[in-house]
Amino acid sequence: MLRRSTGLTLLAGIAAAAVILTACTSAPAPSPTATSTGTPDPDATITVGLVLEPTNLDIRRTSGAALEQILIDNIYEGLVTRTQDNEIEPRLASDYTVSPDGLTYSFTLNEGVTFHSGTALTSADVVASFQAVKDDPTLQGNADFAQVATIAAPDAATVEITLTEPNQNFLFALTGPGGLVFQTGDTTDLKTAENGTGPFTLSRWNKGSTITFARNDTYWGEAAGVAEVVFEYIPDFTAGVNAAIDGSLDVLTAVDPNLAPQLEQTGEFVLTTGRTTDKGTLAFNNKKAPLDDIRVREALRLAIDHEALVAAVGAGQTMFGPIPELDPGYEDLSDVISYDVEKAKSLLKEAGHEDLDLTLTIPSFYGTTVPKVLVSDFAKVGVNLEVKSVEFATWLEDVYTNRDYDLSFVLHVEPRDFGNFANPDYYFGYDNPKVQSLYAQALAETDADASAALLAEAARLVSEDHAADWLYNGATITALVPGVAGFPQDSINSRINLQDVTVAAK
Missing domain, CATH: 3.90.76.10 (Dipeptide-binding Protein; Domain 1)
Structure with missing residues (x-):
């Protein structure tokens, strides 16, 4: 998820979604959102646990999933x-x-x-x-x-x-x-207040704690199903689960897959698994030796046991190209790459890199699960991977701005961001004129199906060039108490439309 005008606009979102979604397994088919067993209470308050609080509310001038998540469609x-x-x-x-x-x-x-x-x-x-x-x-x-x-x-x-x-x-x-x-x-002052047209208004913001919305009773469309929404910000995953269990929350988003059993065991929650456009991307610096050698890039991809990595992370599915299932141009590209340790070794030998030292630069908030898997997998093919965990500001400076890296890992969460691979100035350093031409044609194509076909062709080329590796397509787990109905389950890392949410009368 990165963009600046096609780059930095979503950089803050990377941080947001990164914290929001640290894990991802073969995602099961989405389960239905909890169904209310009683009559909806129009005077109800619903309390929703989120991870990352906005720094301000000015969505016009501040990027990031934390703002889009709560403000778009609601305010x-x-x-x-x-x-x-x-x-x-x-x-x-x-x-x-x-x-x-x-x-x-x-x-x-x-x-x-x-x-x-x-x-x-x-x-x-x-x-x-x-x-x-x-x-x-x-x-x-x-x-x-x-x-x-x-x-x-x-x-x-x-x-x-x-x-x-x-x-x-x-x-x-x-x-x-x-x-x-x-x-x-x-x-x-849009940093601290609002004046939108949506079904909710901003009631109060207790910085560092909660943001509260009230139903807009003069809304032009269908009235919201609850009188009040309280977003409670809990950046620690364990603390979020504890808050749900002690009854402080009606909904907990971004449930850590490793902690989900604690909620299930209580028998008091319905857990849903939602689809996202989050792409766990292992970036290769295509302009820097030895990553400028396609044989090295392919070898690294062959060395990764993607099924095992997804299982270790905990919620999501494998993906083998730059376009996720929810975006136009998606195609299953599992035929492009497989898990093949011996072939990886052979390619590295052919490229003159039987013993290779590489550094993985990763923002510190992502944790250690992905790096540990990569270190282990790469060691099997003779690649020594040093993990450099840095603050996000350092990542922005070193990786995104200065391109000073070998490998990097971030979640790119924005939908329809394939254009990053058609931009040779992007931090990937990937430059393929054919891909750029296909992408330009896809944008100029007025027929949506024809445009998607062009994107699929371009995406296959990107994967065949091994411009990066896509470790997983993220999923998000949400826990709801019985009686909550209509809560979105897909794509909620980027927005949560609460207009149709209801809570049963108690």
Whole structure:
């Protein structure tokens, strides 16, 4: 998950999701969210345990999963949003059309939408919000608006956006922070307060402890199912489980797979396993010897027992290419690579590296499970792996900015981020003109299926070039008390839409 305008925008999210999701096994099919056994209580409060607290609430200027997770769809809304399956659907827009040439997007606004301040939403607010993103490189989503030519409001209920060239990802980009709509001329201090259009309002923020939302009783759409949501921030996984068991929480997200049995054994929780676009990525520095040799990169991938690694981590599934199952262009690429120690040794010998010393640079919050597996697996093929555990700020400086590394490990959690492999300036240092051409074609392709096919072709090339290794596609475990219904289970590392959540009356 990294981006800066296609890079650093989500760097803080890496930290967020990294802490949120440290583990991943062959993920079972998603189980249904807990079903209420009683009548929903409209006056209920639901307490949700999360891991990483935001540093401030200004989602326009601050990146990271910690903000998107709670604010998008709950406090702030865009013209469109996305489902847990990463499908795009209308939100503030009642409907939209895209011209056959893929250049013009026309949106019709829902009627009766108001900001939390009481001011009615008009197309002028949308135009001002989007124009700001286009013009201000410090705003989240600025790079996604690079191909926007004009943003216009033909009338109070219509917005038209014209691109300079087709971009298959543009509508999806509008589901992120750059596509959120803010009140024109609003003077609210968005670092500590809010003025959105969503089904909840910010009630209070006890920094270092909790953030509380209250139902917006003047919401333009269907009212939220609970009167209040309390997000309780518990960065320690064991403490989170203890809080759930002692009755302090109704929902605990990001359950450590190794601690999940403690919750199951109580018989008081329903545990769900959700899908994500989290990619546990073992980055190779493609521009630095000996990783600039494809034989070395392939050997390292062959040396990894991915099934065993996933089992050690605890929740998720193997993946063998850069596109996860929830994203367009996904293809099972397990035919590209396998676990083959002898072949790995042979390739290293051929490359002149029978005895090889490499360093793995990893942010310290990821723990030791992945490094231990890699050290053990690489040792079997004659590779001595030194693990360099660093603070995240150091990782950003050394790895992401200065490219001073051999191998690195982070969770890339953002959906549809394949473009990182089409960017030779990204910290992977991977430069394949054919991949870059296919990616450009995929973006310019107006037919979604044809675009996905081009992405799949490009992703296969990336995997065949062994540009990196994808250790696992993460899963997330959520524990709920009986009576909670409608709580999302997929993709909740990036957002938790709480509008339809209910709690049964006691």
